[in-house]
Amino acid sequence: MKQIYLHPLPVRIWHWVNAGCFFVLIVTGLQIRYRDLMQLMDFRAAVDVHNFFGFALIINFMLWLVYYLLNGKIRIYIPDLHPARLLRSMVRQARFYGYGIFRGEANPHHPSPDHKFNPMQQMAYLSLMVILLPLQIVSGLLLWDLKGFAVLIGMVGGVKAVSSVHVLLNMFFIAFLYVHIYLTTLGRSPMEHIRAMVTGFEDAEEQTSH
Amino acid sequence: MLVFFSGKPADPGTYWNLSAGESVQPSAAAFILAPVIGLAFTLLMPLLLLCVMVLFIAKPSVAAEPAMDAESTACLSCHQMLSRSKTLANGETLSLRMTGTLFRGSVHEAVPCTGCHSDMSLGAHPKTVHASQRAFALQVNLNCRNCHGDEPSPTHEMHNYEAARANAPPCSDCHGSHAIRKVFGLKSAKNTTQYCLTCHAKSITTLVNGKSISRTVDHKVIRGSVHSRHGCSDCHEEYSKTSHPLRRPGSRREFTIAASSACARCHSDKKEDYDGSIHAACLKKGDRNAPVCTDCHGSHAVGPVSAAATSNSIACRKCHEDAYAQYASSVHGLARSEGKENAPLCISCHFAHKVSPAMVSQSIRSACFECHHDAPDRHEAWLPNAAVHLETIACTVCHVPEGVRGVYLSVRDRNTGQRLSDSHARKALGSDFRLLEQAREESLSGKELWTIYRKLNEGEYAVSMDGVLGLRDCGQSHGLAQKEQALKACDTCHRAGSDYFTNVNMVLSSPDGREQRYPVHQAALGSMYSLIPLNDFYALGSTRLKIIDVLGIAMILSAIGVVFIHNTARALLREASQRPGSGTHRKEGTP
Known part of the structure; x- marks a missing residue:
């Protein structure tokens, strides 16, 4: 079977670092907030680890941004700007996930290095990477130094509001990751997409299945 | 003399202008009278001098023993003896000695002894044994009124009061007994x-x-x-x-x-x-x-001011003994008792004159930092967001380990930074002030807190509710422990259910500047209504908003639900998807 090199090494490294950061941040974040319900580690340790991996995530995010902006591949995140076409392709993709997949229909989207994401993925990842993750980073930074960012915190409604946004986004990321991981198992075999994110290669769709 | 000799009045101007050779002719009378006058002058001069001596020199010796009436002289004949005294009923000794010289210059110089000691006379000398010197004085002094009357003085109000009151002191207490001077003389001397x-x-x-x-x-x-x-x-x-x-x-x-x-x-x-x-x-x-x-x-x-340290807060202890007892066994009190001069006294923290209400007011914290200059830096070294911790938590919360903590939501005027007074809040809240009055019975809920906050801000005030963590009983603040015993475990606070957040109060100021506390239900801290009023009072974990938890769990459960349904549907429909023609190797979704 023909294989395509879908995930270049820098993207794979970025992805797994990002995944690790997310995992640690979610666990330590839950530990900080729900001290009464879980005692995986000391509160102070949880805060320190959370702060450390928070900065790691920020650096990783910046690397992702610079990498995709410099090589111009940021395009893969941008959905079709033609509204009608976009709508059509999204409906088609949604129909597949909600109906066709059960009937064994083929995925209407065929990934390639320059066209990696289907329209729904583009919308999800773009809002994630451009809106939600930056928002989480900013709210996390504000909480990291309350005194230093006191003015900004005041402008956005106080530390309670900032914390609420941070926690809600965290909950969203947990939900998102759950769905994300579920979707990775929907390949021809459950491990196919996950393996691709390790090796970089994914089996190419047989042209006949189009 | 020249006039006499010339026999006629002379022009005074000429006495000093006689020229040489001129002479004055004496009259006949002069020859007869001159020897007589000379003799008389010679004889009379010594007599005259004697008179002067008698008048000017001899007089004091006469005054030394004033002319006394026979009765007084008789009194003195006995009472001038040195040994005259008697023992009174209470054992006191009353001197009975009296000399004429004691009277010298007294306004009573001319008054006989019996004028005051009216019970005594040449014919009567009762042997009264007085109860005490005081009783004797009071009895004798009754006679003052014989001359000085009972008429109140229009100008000496105090004197009238003293003289008229039931247990008035004897006159002699102020005026003396025998050597009584004129008041004018008394004042000028x-x-x-x-x-x-x-x-x-x-x-x-x-x-x-x-x-x-x-x-x-x-x-x-x-x-x-x-x-x-x-x-x-x-x-x-x-x-x-x-x-x-x-x-x-x-x-x-x-x-x-x-x-x-x-x-x-x-x-x-x-x-x-x-x-x-x-x-x-x-x-x-x-x-x-x-x-x-x-x-x-x-x-x-x-x-002197320097004595304040050595007096060691004695003045404060008059009223604040409990607080002092705690201070005495605190790290500060022990240091003081060990002789460390820089260890604080009451006034070091509370200030000597501008004595501040205790609790977590800014001035008290400043007092800590005045000695512990490095406290912010030392906390910064180990405590994340140390500045915020130090602003929001009273030093005593951690440094008095056995203290009972409470949350205090101070309603402050944003313009002045001062805590809003109870009376101003009452005015601004109008009928809603009843919420605060009812809080004594049932703590304020989050919604009620929000109503109060909103109403206050609708009126003439722009207020904030600044939350701080402090000790519930201010007195406990004095029992500061050794540094090593201070609380450092984060989750003493940062944990839902921490007892630091069970006692919550909204705070206004009472007329005397102290705190007027209104109980708030602890659930108010995690209520969605607290998002705006308590926007800056947030402790990780312990004051988290419950609504956020609910929304988050709903999101995660939705995701799990969707995946579960999707996966179940796939499994159930697997057979259909594997029917001939649909292809076993199919491409489903991508992550």
Whole structure:
């Protein structure tokens, strides 16, 4: 079977670092907030680890941004700007996930290095990477130094509001990751997409299945 | 003489203008009278000189023993003996010695002994055994009124009062007994202080509200004080040699409070500080036991500032013994007792004059940092967001490990930074003030807190609710422990259900500057209604908003639900998807 090199090494490294950061941040974040319900580690340790991996995530995010902006591949995140076409392709993709997949229909989207994401993925990842993750980073930074960012915190409604946004986004990321991981198992075999994110290669769709 | 010799009046101007060769011719009479006059002059001069000597020199010797009536002379014949004395009923000895010289210059010089000792005479000398010297004086002094009458003086109000009161002291207490001088002479011979002490050095009392209050002043005490160079009138300015208004204070306390106002005349800066203190506020509110200057400094025994340290808060202990006991066993009190001079006293933290209400007011925290300069840096070294911790949590919360904590939501005017007073809040809230009144019965809910916040901000005020963590009982703040015992475990606070957040109060200020607390239900801290009023009071974990938890769990459960349904549907429909023609190797989704 023909294989395509879908995930270049820098993207794979970025992805797994990002995944690790997310995992640690979610666990330590839950530990900080729900001290009464879980005692995986000391509160102070949880805060320190959370702060450390928070900065790691920020650096990783910046690397992702610079990498995709410099090589111009940021395009893969941008959905079709033609509204009608976009709508059509999204409906088609949604129909597949909600109906066709059960009937064994083929995925209407065929990934390639320059066209990696289907329209729904583009919308999800773009809002994630451009809106939600930056928002989480900013709210996390504000909480990291309350005194230093006191003015900004005041402008956005106080530390309670900032914390609420941070926690809600965290909950969203947990939900998102759950769905994300579920979707990775929907390949021809459950491990196919996950393996691709390790090796970089994914089996190419047989042209006949189009 | 020239006139006499010339026999005619001479022009005075010519006496000094006689020229040489001129002569004056004596008259015939001169020849007859001159020897007679000369003889008479010679004989009379010694006589004249004798008279002068008698008049000017001999007189004092006569005055030394004033001319006495026969009765008085008879009295003195016995009473001038040195050994004359008698023992009174209470064992006191009464000297009976009297000499004429004691009367010298007395206004009573011409009064015979029996004029005052009316029960005595040549014919009667009762052997009365008086109860005491005092009783004797009182009895004899009754006779003063024989001459001086009972008519009140229109100008000497105090004298009238003293003379008329039931347990009036004997006149001799102030005026003396035998050597009584004219009052004018008495005043001119003494300065103001000496004049005051004429009476006040004696054991004199005033009856106030049925209680006998001492008015005795020990001049040695004043001499040893920092006010040794001041006269009585410098502080008691209404009183002088010429003025002694009659003050009838309702109590000794009223007198003390009134007298203390004199201090401000010299110590105006201290008075200004005092006026801003909780002590002044209490006094203003009507608490007559609130301390005034003399309660801490003493009235006459005012010591130097340097003595404050050695007195070790004795003044404060008069009222705050409990707090002192805690202080004494605290790290500060122990250091002091070990002789460390820089260990704080009460005034080090509470300030000497501008005594602040305790609790977590900014001034108290500043007092800590005044000595512990490095405290912010030391906390910064280990505590994340140390500055915020130090701003929001009273030092005592961690440094008094056994203290009972509470959350205090201070309603502050954003413009002035001052805590809103109870009366202003009442005015601004109108009928909604009942929420606060009801809070005594049932704690304020989050929604009620929000209503109060909203209503206050709708009116003339822009208020914030600044949450701080402090000790519930201010007194416990004095028991600061050794540094090693301070709390450092984060999750003592940062944990839902932490008992630090169970006692919540909304705080206004009462008229005396102290806190007026209104209980708030602990759930209010995690209520969605707290998002705006308590937007800056947030402790990770412990004051988290419940609604966020609910929304988050709903999101995660939705995701799980969708995946579960999707996966179940796939499994159920697997057979259909694997029917011939659909292809076994299919591409499904991508992540």
